[in-house]
Amino acid sequence: MALGHHRFEWLYVTAFVSPESGETFWYLSNGVSKAFFEELLALFAREAGAGNERFIILVIDGAGWHSEPGLAVPDGLRLVYLPRYSPQLQPAECLWSVLDEPIANKYFETIEQLDAVLAERCRTLETSPDLFKGRTNFHWWPKTHRPN
Numbered sequence: 001m002a003l004g005h006h007r008f009e010w011l012y013v014t015a016f017v018s019p020e021s022g023e024t025f026w027y028l029s030n031g032v033s034k035a036f037f038e039e040l041l042a043l044f045a046r047e048a049g050a051g052n053e054r055f056i057i058l059v060i061d062g063a064g065w066h067s068e069p070g071l072a073v074p075d076g077l078r079l080v081y082l083p084r085y086s087p088q089l090q091p092a093e094c095l096w097s098v099l100d101e102p103i104a105n106k107y108f109e110t111i112e113q114l115d116a117v118l119a120e121r122c123r124t125l126e127t128s129p130d131l132f133k134g135r136t137n138f139h140w141w142p143k144t145h146r147p148n
Contacts, residue, residue, distance in 0.1 A: 019136040022129030026122035050076030091136035
């Protein structure tokens with residue numbers, strides 16, 4: 001009996017969430033790499049309005065494609081890396097169960113069908129910041145300080 005090789009297609013979801021406000025940004029892609037992550041950071045910075053008027057600190061895990069050195073980080077963004085094996089500290093980890101609801105235990109004939117369902121779910125969730133505020137604004141998370 002010959003063993004067959006399965007060919008899988010992958011769909012990646014990247015999300016950024018503000019713990020305090022629940023504001024989310026969702027992105028779908030068919031791969032990950034450092035070059036892709038640089039482009040994604042630039043897109044996120046533009047869409048979130050990062051820069052002189054809005055400084056954003058991203059708390060991220062140590063995945064290879066998230067790491068420096070040589071990673072171009074746009075003005076207005078600063079990356080802070082979590083300690084190893086600490087996903088419970090990452091606010092975005094709370095997003096996945098909500099994202100997965102329309103696809104759990106479902107079969108999709110094509111990656112395009114899955115993409116369409118996830119894209120629609122992301123669009124819906126972007127308009128629901130209150131859903132994430134309570135899930136991500138941990139009691140120990142630093143609060144925004146706005147000078148008077």
